[in-house]
Amino acid sequence: MKQTLYIFSDGEIKRKGNTIYFETEKEKKFIPVENVSELLIFGEVTLNKRFLEFLTQSEIIVHFFNYYDYYIGSYYPREHFNSGHMILKQAEHYLDGAKRIDLARRFVTGAVDNILKVLAYYENRGKNLGDVIKKIESLKRAISLCEDVEALMAIEGNIREVYYGGFDQIVGDKDFAFEARTKRPPKNPMNALISFGNSILYAVCLSEIYKTHLDPRIGFLHATNFRRFTLNLDVAEVFKPTLVDRVIFSLVNKGEIKASHFEKKLEGVVLNDAGRRIFVKEMDERLKSTFQHKKLGRHVSYRELIKLELFKIEKHLMGDKEYEPFVAWW
Numbered sequence: 106m107k108q109t110l111y112i113f114s115d116g117e118i119k120r121k122g123n124t125i126y127f128e129t130e131k132e133k134k135f136i137p138v139e140n141v142s143e144l145l146i147f148g149e150v151t152l153n154k155r156f157l158e159f160l161t162q163s164e165i166i167v168h169f170f171n172y173y174d175y176y177i178g179s180y181y182p183r184e185h186f187n188s189g190h191m192i193l194k195q196a197e198h199y200l201d202g203a204k205r206i207d208l209a210r211r212f213v214t215g216a217v218d219n220i221l222k223v224l225a226y227y228e229n230r231g232k233n234l235g236d237v238i239k240k241i242e243s244l245k246r247a248i249s250l251c252e253d254v255e256a257l258m259a260i261e262g263n264i265r266e267v268y269y270g271g272f273d274q275i276v277g278d279k280d281f282a283f284e285a286r287t288k289r290p291p292k293n294p295m296n297a298l299i300s301f302g303n304s305i306l307y308a309v310c311l312s313e314i315y316k317t318h319l320d321p322r323i324g325f326l327h328a329t330n331f332r333r334f335t336l337n338l339d340v341a342e343v344f345k346p347t348l349v350d351r352v353i354f355s356l357v358n359k360g361e362i363k364a365s366h367f368e369k370k371l372e373g374v375v376l377n378d379a380g381r382r383i384f385v386k387e388m389d390e391r392l393k394s395t396f397q398h399k400k401l402g403r404h405v406s407y408r409e410l411i412k413l414e415l416f417k418i419e420k421h422l423m424g425d426k427e428y429e430p431f432v433a434w435w
Contacts, residue, residue, distance in 0.1 A: 107139070107140060107141060107142035108140055108141060108142065109141075109142060109143050109144075109145060109309075109389060109392075110125070110136060110141050110143070110144045110145070111144075111145050111147070111385050111389075112127065112144065112145070112146045112147065112148055112150060113147045113148050113378055113381060113382065114129045114131075114148045115129065115130075115148045115149040115150065116128050116129035116130070116148065116150060116151075117150070117151045117152070118146075118150050118151070118152050118156060119152060119153060119155070119156045120155055120156050120159040121135065123137065123138055123139075124136060124137055124138060125137075125138055125141060125144075125159075138159070138163045138165070139163075141163075141165055142165065142312070143165060143166045143167070143168065143308075143312045144160075144165065144166070144167040144168065145167075145168045145170070145305070145308060145385075146167060146168065146169050146170065147170045147381060157180060160180065160182055161182040161183055164182060164315075165182065166179055166180065166181055166182065166311070166312050166315055167179060167180040168308035168311070168312075170304060175289070175300065175304055176304040176305075176307050176308055179308070179311060179334075181311075181315065181321075182315075186315075186316070186317060186318050187318070188318035191318040191319060191320070191419065191422065191423075192320050192323070194422040194423060195319065195320055195323040195336075195422060196323060198325065198422055199323055199324075199325060199329055202253075205254065205325050206251065206252065206253060206254060206257065208325040208326075208418075208421070208428065209254050209257055209325045209326040209339075210248055210249065210251065210257060211428050211429070211430055212325070212326045212339050212340075212342050212343060212430065213248055213257055213260070213261045213326065213342065214245075214248055214430065215342070215343040215430025215431065215432060216261070216342040216343050216345065216346065216430075217241065217245050217248070217261075217264055218430070218432040219343065219344070219345075219346040219347050219431075219432055219433055220241060220264070220265075220268050220346045221238060221241060221242070221245075222346070222347070222432065222433045222434075223346045223347065223350055223351060223433075224237060224238050224241070224268070224271060225238065227274075227275045227354070232271075232274045232275055233274055234271050234274055234275070237267055237268065237270060237271035237274070240267045241264050241267050241268060244260060244263055244264050244267065245264065247260050248260055254325075254326065254328070257326070258326070261342075265286070266286070269283055269286055270283070272295060275354050275358075276295075276354060276357050276358060278357060278358075280294060280363070280364040281293075281294050281295045281298075281357050281364075282295065283295050283296075284296075286299075287373075288300060289373075290370070290371065290372055290373020290374070290375070291373050291374055291375070292373060292374060293374055294364060294366075294367045294374060295353075296374070297367060297373070297374045297375050297376055298353045298356075298357075298362070298376070298384070299349070299350075299353065301375075301376055301381070301384060302345075302348075302349035302350075302352060302353060302384070302388065303341065303345060303349055305349075305385070305388055306341045306344060306345060306348055306349055307337050307338060307341050308337075309392065309408065309411065310336075310337035310338075310340045310341045310344075310411055311334055311337040313408070313411045313412045313415060314334075314336060314337055314340075314415060316412060317412070317415045317416065317419060318419060319336060319415055319418065319419060320336070321334040321335070321336045321337055322334055322335065322336070323335065323336060324336040324337075324338060324339045325339055326338070326339045326342065327339055340411065340414055340415065340418075343414065343430045343431055344407075344410075344411060344414075344431070347407075347433050348388070348391060348392070348407060349388075351391075352384070352387050352388050352391055355387065356383065356384065356387055361383055361387070362380060362383055362384065366379055366380030366383065367380060391407060392406065392407045392408045393406055393407075393408065394406060394407060398410075399434060410431060413431075414430070414431055417429070
């Protein structure tokens with residue numbers, strides 16, 4: 106089974122034979138290329154064109170993150186599943202206002218339903234979240250009334266603000282008080298965890314899109330522009346509550362991530378090296394973990410679940426079956 110390779114240290118990465126060779130001041134590593142599905146690079150790493158050609162042959166994506174742990178870009182190898190017809194269908198659904206808002210509403214509805222599932226999980230375990238749930242359920246009714254993406258994004262933003270207001274109830278640790286959502290840079294440990302987790306999920310979704318006929322540059326909820334991928338942001342919205350947020354709550358409530366795992370950097374707060382490793386390990390294990398899928402009648406991993414979501418979007422674009430976002434049933 107192929108693995109995600111996470112690189113936190115500074116060093117040089119290159120091809121040696123049929124292996125990925127990574128050298129730092131302290132160690133040297135050889136990783137067989139057939140064991141790697143993608144690279145996530147957080148350290149300062151040098152590489153060359155020969156190495157990128159090697160990755161292209163092996164269909165391996167590289168995702169880069171900056172000193173705030175924000176996703177900054179990817180080396181996206183030549184696509185092997187290009188489909189002109191699918192690109193035209195994506196463009197058609199983006200340019201047609203009714204088709205675009207329909208898909209965008211579905212992404213937001215899926216995200217909100219999963220938010221409510223997370224809140225219900227902790228409400229059933231004694232957390233006082235009743236008012237938060239009621240407010241979100243009330244706001245959710247406005248989703249179907251939104252006639253443009255801007256209004257939809259505003260509603261989604263209001264729902265997340267209420268949702269984040271429940272984080273302190275779920276965690277109950279003053280070192281991880283939410284306060285307010287801050288980005289670029291995050292101003293406290295909880296915001297640093299959210300930003301870091303979301304960045305990883307964006308990269309994972311982009312890697313899974315690479316394995317389909319979809320073009321990552323054409324999203325529907327997030328505006329398509331000249332600068333970045335957007336479809337992965339759309340898909341990530343559906344999975345943030347179940348993957349990122351549940352990982353955060355688990356790590357903090359179990360005391361595995363502590364205030365000592367953070368450091369101030371310029372004007373913000375980021376995880377230190379030990380904290381990043383703890384978070385990545387938990388996130389990676391969750392992506393690999395499996396559960397019994399009700400409709401498929403077999404076990405699937407969360408990573409496979411993301412890919413299945415993309416196949417559902419393909420069917421929607423082709424007019425075969427309307428897209429219904431994944432909603433956790435536990």
